[in-house]
Amino acid sequence: MSEIRNNTVLSGVQPSGDLHIGNYLGAIKNFVSMQNDYKCFFCIVDLHAITVKQDPKILKKNTLEVAATYIASGIDPKKSIIFNQSSVPAHSELAWIINCVTRMGWLSRMTQFKDKAGKDKENASSGLFIYPNLMAADILIYKATHVPVGNDQKQHLELTRDIAQKFNRDFNCENFFPIPEPIIDKDISRIMSLKDGNQKMSKSDLSEYSRISLLDESDQIIKKIKKAKTADTVMPEKIDDILKLSEVNNLLNIYSGFSGLEKQKLIDQYKGKTFSIFKSDLSDTLVERIKPITSEIKKLMQDKHYLLGILQEGRNKANEVAKKTINDVYDIVGLLRNET
Numbered sequence: 001m002s003e004i005r006n007n008t009v010l011s012g013v014q015p016s017g018d019l020h021i022g023n024y025l026g027a028i029k030n031f032v033s034m035q036n037d038y039k040c041f042f043c044i045v046d047l048h049a050i051t052v053k054q055d056p057k058i059l060k061k062n063t064l065e066v067a068a069t070y071i072a073s074g075i076d077p078k079k080s081i082i083f084n085q086s087s088v089p090a091h092s093e094l095a096w097i098i099n100c101v102t103r104m105g106w107l108s109r110m111t112q113f114k115d116k117a118g119k120d121k122e123n124a125s126s127g128l129f130i131y132p133n134l135m136a137a138d139i140l141i142y143k144a145t146h147v148p149v150g151n152d153q154k155q156h157l158e159l160t161r162d163i164a165q166k167f168n169r170d171f172n173c174e175n176f177f178p179i180p181e182p183i184i185d186k187d188i189s190r191i192m193s194l195k196d197g198n199q200k201m202s203k204s205d206l207s208e209y210s211r212i213s214l215l216d217e218s219d220q221i222i223k224k225i226k227k228a229k230t231a232d233t234v235m236p237e238k239i240d241d242i243l244k245l246s247e248v249n250n251l252l253n254i255y256s257g258f259s260g261l262e263k264q265k266l267i268d269q270y271k272g273k274t275f276s277i278f279k280s281d282l283s284d285t286l287v288e289r290i291k292p293i294t295s296e297i298k299k300l301m302q303d304k305h306y307l308l309g310i311l312q313e314g315r316n317k318a319n320e321v322a323k324k325t326i327n328d329v330y331d332i333v334g335l336l337r338n339e340t
């Protein structure tokens, strides 16, 4: 255990809209469970959010809302460091150095850039293209050893590992940056749209019915699950048959993620039954688990002063660690920092 306690976790969430149950199951739930065993930094990545257009007023509100969601989900600001990325300048400073380490070819293979830039690549911001470098900086500035994320961030984590290795090698400073391990759950790291089991659940999906937000009221949750796509059969009993029904598999993953019950146990319970029974129990579980989080987020959002205090305290603690790393990096790279 003492070895684990020396390890550091960093992860981040963009303040780019209401968070959904994919963000919760794929990332935030793991943050909560890791905070007792690791030194944890949980960042609200506002600089990542502005790689696409944001309304400045809404961005500030969303930043506070992610802080409120972290706390409402069980992240304890006494144990974990909660802060927003732009308040710690060393993230951007290290990102520039990393821009000079990462190869263009590496970045051009990033599938998330291709997805987000879409057909109009020429019109995407250059920030969106170098986004993974800033993400690597977020992780490496704290010398994080473990990074809990959803499956969609896997490629960015692999890139971060390559960057850390190349930096250590290029500057002859073996082990300066640890090679971070992604923490990605098997089943709940890729929660899919409720309307299409082949599309990831996403904040930017035009249909509200594709996702369940952590701010949804109970009746909205029930309605969305009722409308969720399943299949024209009963619940199959074999996992291989379930895997062929991507929407059903997704709902089982969501149920398992929120109830803590093994997927196989749920299959045994519902095999041969209609999906309406399954959906009704699933909605009950979701309402039971999400309602306390929703009310706590809403309560915390009434106390802006408290949330700003948490972010300020987090910034001070994060700055202390980040400044030390960036000073060492400047020295290693040969940049003169004429400070007393």
Ligand code: TYM
Pocket: 010, 011, 012, 013, 014, 015, 022, 023, 024, 025, 026, 027, 045, 048, 134, 135, 138, 139, 147, 148, 149, 150, 151, 152, 153, 188, 189, 190, 191, 192, 200, 201, 202
């Ligand atoms: P973001 O803000 O898109 O999502 C936050 C976290 O939620 C996970 N996630 C999902 N997990 C399961 N199913 C889904 N449908 C789903 N959608 C999102 C994401 O994988 C992520 O863990 N680039 C990151 C933010 C970031 C970051 C970092 C993460 C910036 N710097 C450093 C880790 C470490 C992002 O856009 O996450």
